Amino acid sequence: MSKKFKVVMVGCGHMAHTWLEYALTRPDTEMMGLVDLNLETARELAARHGLEHLSVFDDLAQALSSTGANLVFDASAPQAHHQITHIALEAGCDVFGEKPMATSILEAQSMVLAAQTTGKTFAVMQNRRYQKPIRALRTLVQDGTIGVPGLVSAEFFIGAHFGGFRDAMDSPLLLDMAIHTFDQARFIVGRDPVSVYCHEYNPTGSWYTGKAAASCIFEFEGGVVFTYNGSWCAEGARTSWDSAWRVVGSQGTAIWNGTDVPYAEVVADLEQEGFLRDSQRVEISLEWQGQDGHYGALDEMFTALLEKRAPETVCTDNIKSMGMVFGAVESARIKRKVHI
Template structure:
């Protein structure tokens, strides 16, 4: 029997494109069960990957009958809490797709259940695992641009109405923003302390819900993070990874989300006329795999070593707090304070 017997919950696009293929590459893994409310989805994956496992519609039954010890939660976000909590209660560790859940309360249920059962719940944040993201994080932590004061990220992308995004009240916030919010924390190493957001649906939008918005976060080191987004922009698109400007006391880092990372730093300070600066490209020195593969590598290594993965739920809950605080802010049209309560985020009510 292999070390990890996996029950795959949710047999749609993400399972097919990333997760199942990755699992089958590993010598210590076998797919023990496929779980989906639509059995046809599971049948397609079973045939495509030539799997010998059983097909189920209930996660508890799947775990019990297959003797799975690890669950991949690839279901839609509205099902995450149920899948994760039931899997943890059945004695399984869980690797899951983002975002954690629909509310802070649901996400905290999952975090506390993992703690209570002494099991791991790791969340996919694949955009941390690129050479550029690692380069930015390392440059900032080295002090290259000094103390961080202002971080800006923009996403202006074309409409995608083929996905579940158009079913959401705030697709801009509820779907893709978690990636950018998590990257902001990853780059700077600090947590949010307040959020103010205005979400709206501009003229010409093809979305039902609010496809655009502006968010302002105060961070725990006194810096400010500003996020602008429009899903359905016509022309001059950014990448889905955002276009970044990170301003420190000694210089600025720029990244368009796809290409190389550039920095402009003080080379000679002048008392009256300002400072001379030097512009240069930051070299990528990270040698790990990128995207989903890199994140999954870290998850399995962490499980092997008995440690928390970089994207453990206890960390990811802070990125999710930025999503939830933004939703609360735009709903109540006010600034929301994000409090640290015993190491976990909570909001002023």
Template sequence: MSKYKAAIAGCGGMANTWVEYALQHEDIEIVALIDIKKEFAEAMAARHGISCAAYEDVAEAIEQSGANVVFDVTIPASHFKVSSTAMRLGCHVMGEKPMSESIAEAQELIRISDETGKSHSIMQNRRYIAHIRALRELIALEQIGRVGYVGADFFIGAHFGGFRDLMDSPLVLDMAIHTFDQARFITGADPVSVYCHEFNPPGSWYAGNASAICIFEMSDGSVFCYRGSWCAEGANTSWESSWRIQGERGTAIWDGHEAPYAEVVKAGQEAKFNLETERIEAPYSWTGRSGHAGCLDEMFAALAEGRPAETDSRDNIKSMAMVLGAIESARTGRKVDLSV
């Protein structure tokens, strides 16, 4: 008998990744598929050879299937209703980002999680990459000393078509949370405030602002600067951004592709204009799986161990606040406080 009976809400493209994960694990049984149109759920069941009922209503699906875990892979506008309903009906929830459309909704989901004792964790798959884990460890070992500045550059010419081309803030709202969350993960610091300037440069194929510069003050006293564009043709960065982290004794570098490293000042030098540095390679001790699989592994491990997941909603709300705060700052032209 499977330990986890999963209902999957939302049968769009990303749901396939969640379905495939569940099918690879004997202790997870998919007992319900849910979508706004029942035929979409039925089509997914047929595509993956799943024998379970299809539903249009989350509450009905949980009550009739006996699900104890819900994968919320619906559109952002549905996350609050799906996740709150699932937790109140006795299910743990694992969902796609963003956890909700507002901080008020996110805070209410955390309250419901506390009230029901059910976990609520959010997919942040870009934490689960060996290179970023190594960069985090490099910083944690204080190889460059105390961090003062974190810079991330993200420049991609992304021709999606569809809804992103029509969004008001496609870059910040749909993509930047990955980089914002990575900055928190790498440094262990949380956001204090943000000033953001959004703009849409010449040649952009987006209706909304597809470029942004954000300056965050962080809880450890450092500054995190994000520079990004989704309409940048030529010399594209990695989807993981290009990182420069300045510490009191040196600098850590990660281009988003190759292994991160640091250049630190050699000890015992006499004072001079430019001090000599030495290269330090980042340590690789993490042995987890990459991407969505790694994040889902952590979510289920947390359930088994009775602890909050690394991407529990109580943590993720801080990354979400960075996104919504940046948008508010761009709209109002002022610095925004990010305490949540």
């Protein structure tokens, strides 16, 4: 019997393996073809997963017309996302794409417009939302345990030697990595960004061509401040890829080191007088039952299509996280606070 989702995968490099492995777990999904500028890369991906029978292409439009696919997975390099998304949406396909959605706000806006005009779903991968600890931290912050949140901070320090497209990007940290952290900040506090001041730089000793470090101060709705300090060329004393988080509320603080179970320390007795008030530790349990990372994000995207609703990371939401990235880049360029 014909399967509901007929998928063409574009971009067959490192990340494509995870997307393909996921698709192969779904009984309602059939892989129809693989597309890469480098046909050999597409053939290697097929062979690694025992899919030698799949057709490979170096042109998406041709792949779509030959296979009759109705869903496109886009795990190509960031600079290709704009063109691929337009081709796929305009051919009548839904699109699930890798982060970052685009390489400029104008590209992102035109992709959102294309999704709205065609009536198709365009959702963006933000796998770092789909983990038990961040879901628990979000509940801790949003259920009032620490009172009203006022300050969120994230620290990200990793010395990553990639090679490839990241080494040549102007803003590798902000565009290719901080998009995760900025999206996580919006997710944790449930508020949208208003403004940003950013200093972006390339530290001495960096092996990147572009700027691999940044310090940003965002303001969110309701006056919540989010500070981000990050470097992708920081050797030693590495943080988690999920950053180290502190959320300070009116009655306490939530902590997540990006790896372990988050916890809070809250004022033990709000009536207590004196210089420093005693606090008590609040332990939480990990209750979210979804799959981790890409699998959880893709579960949500497919479920949304089946339920005919917008996925959590639909482009109209994701463009707010992209706005944080491009606002930060612009602020660093003009050396002033920028409204998002």
